Amino acid sequence: MRILVTGGAGFIGSHLVDKLMENEKNEVIVADNYFTGSKDNLRKWIGHPRFELIRHDVTEPLLVEVDQIYHLACPASPIFYKYNPVKTIKTNVIGTLNMLGLAKRVGARILLTSTSEVYGDPLVHPQPESYWGNVNPIGVRSCYDEGKRVAETLMFDYHRQHGIQIRIARIFNTYGPRMNIDDGRVVSNFIAQALRDEPLTVQLPGTQTRSFCYVSDMVDGLIRLMEGEHTGPINIGNPGEFTMLELAETVKELINPKVEIKKVDNTPDDPRQRKPDITKATELLGWEPKVKLRDGLPLMEEDFRQRLGVAKKN
Ligand code: NAD
Ligand code: UDP
Ligand code: UDP
Numbered sequence: 270m271r272i273l274v275t276g277g278a279g280f281i282g283s284h285l286v287d288k289l290m291e292n293e294k295n296e297v298i299v300a301d302n303y304f305t306g307s308k309d310n311l312r313k314w315i316g317h318p319r320f321e322l323i324r325h326d327v328t329e330p331l332l333v334e335v336d337q338i339y340h341l342a343c344p345a346s347p348i349f350y351k352y353n354p355v356k357t358i359k360t361n362v363i364g365t366l367n368m369l370g371l372a373k374r375v376g377a378r379i380l381l382t383s384t385s386e387v388y389g390d391p392l393v394h395p396q397p398e399s400y401w402g403n404v405n406p407i408g409v410r411s412c413y414d415e416g417k418r419v420a421e422t423l424m425f426d427y428h429r430q431h432g433i434q435i436r437i438a439r440i441f442n443t444y445g446p447r448m449n450i451d452d453g454r455v456v457s458n459f460i461a462q463a464l465r466d467e468p469l470t471v472q473l474p475g476t477q478t479r480s481f482c483y484v485s486d487m488v489d490g491l492i493r494l495m496e497g498e499h500t501g502p503i504n505i506g507n508p509g510e511f512t513m514l515e516l517a518e519t520v521k522e523l524i525n526p527k528v529e530i531k532k533v534d535n536t537p538d539d540p541r542q543r544k545p546d547i548t549k550a551t552e553l554l555g556w557e558p559k560v561k562l563r564d565g566l567p568l569m570e571e572d573f574r575q576r577l578g579v580a581k582k583n
Contacts, residue, residue, distance in 0.1 A: 271296045271334065273377075275327050275368060276341030278306030280448050281382070281440075284484045285339060285491060290314060298333055300325040305344045310447050327364035328356075331371055337495060338379040340368045343417075345384075347410065347536065348453035354412035361416030362423070369427040372434075380436035380495045381424050383502060385543055386414035387439060395510075395544040398439065398502050408538045421502065428500065436494050441506025441545045444565065445484030446572035456481060459517060460570055463524040464579045468531035475514040475532060478542045482507040483560035483568070493554040506545035507558040519562065524570055 272289055276282045277299030283306070289295050298321045299311065314320040325331055327342045343360050344350045350357045365381065372379040388396045389404030404414050427433040444456040451461070459469050482505070490505035517530045550556045574581060
């Protein structure tokens with residue numbers, strides 16, 4: 270099986286590559302422009318005979334011969350996707366169109382990593398896949414959430430019009446080793462702050478909720494979706510729901526009991542609550558997350574300590 274992973278030098282993509290490479294029958298090609306990813310995340314595979322890394326921007330056409338495409342390429346953190354919003358929407362729309370054109374030409378199956386952001390600031394809780402969402406089409410997050418909504422539309426139109434085999438995962442907040450240390454996402458911020466003895470910045474009001482999935486569970490869900498018979502969209506996420514204040518208290522307790530918790534201003538259009546309904550993933554893919562937040566945070570702490578050069582205190 271020859272597999273293309275776009276965005277494979279990023280956080281989730283590099284863990285997915287690790288898992289795909291475990292199967293000796295797989296050859297893996299990564300295409301990435303290194304905007305938010307890095308070669309370092311893939312260093313153990315560089316030079317491996319079943320692995321190939323291409324510097325490529327998915328907004329440009331790509332000619333390769335593959336059986337499967339995991340299409341992840343897109344910045345995922347609000348800081349990075351808002352940095353150049355026009356580029357973000359091009360990546361979502363033109364990038365997905367190109368990967369669908371490629372899938373059509375070579376007859377490959379393609380999986381899109383969509384997002385829980387397609388539900389916007391949801392009025393239904395928890396969110397089932399049948400919910401159409403509550404999204405601001407002209408806000409500062411729209412390049413990302415509307416971009417992913419168009420990407421989903423393109424996937425279904427290529428499926429209906431050209432018979433392409435598609436899979437759509439709606440990913441909920443994911444955390445784990447190799448997250449960018451300074452990418453502004455809440456789990457990476459709190460762990461880095463706790464290790465640097467800086468206050469944990471809880472954005473107001475602090476009662477907004479998220480549900481956090483450990484990256485190994487996420488990769489397992491993505492592979493099951495790709496290998497299964499269902500197009501989706503299917504929510505992949507951990508239904509354990511926490512307020513940002515609860516998350517801060519947990520990080521404080523586990524990593525640095527002396528650290529201060531500080532309330533700071535929030536950004537526009539921040540969803541107030543988010544929790545996946547994973548009935549479909551459980552029933553159709555036999556998938557459910559295994560790693561609890563309290564078990565996943567210390568695994569990530571270890572990776573952040575090494576990268577920040579902070580030794581563990583006794
Ligand atoms: P990430 O930023 O670590 O990885 C994205 C990768 O895509 C990076 O390696 C980046 O360099 C690459 N990339 C960006 N634009 C590109 C372009 N135009 N051409 C080629 N490569 C490009 O993010 P991640 O957390 O690993 O997210 C991976 C995917 O999962 C994304 O599609 C994201 O939207 C989706 N997702 C992630 C989360 C999460 O919590 N991490 C939640 C929902 C959805
Ligand atoms: N494409 C690609 N690689 C391929 C085949 C197509 O990147 O192997 C791109 C192609 O450049 C086009 C897009 O995918 O911009 C959509 O291709 P499709 O064949 O569906 O549409 P068309 O080329 O007819 O507009
Ligand atoms: N958040 C926070 N402190 C931070 C960064 C984020 O309290 O230092 C909050 C943010 O307001 C949001 C939640 O954490 O309610 C998740 O934000 P993140 O950017 O990680 O993900 P997303 O908003 O995309 O779910």
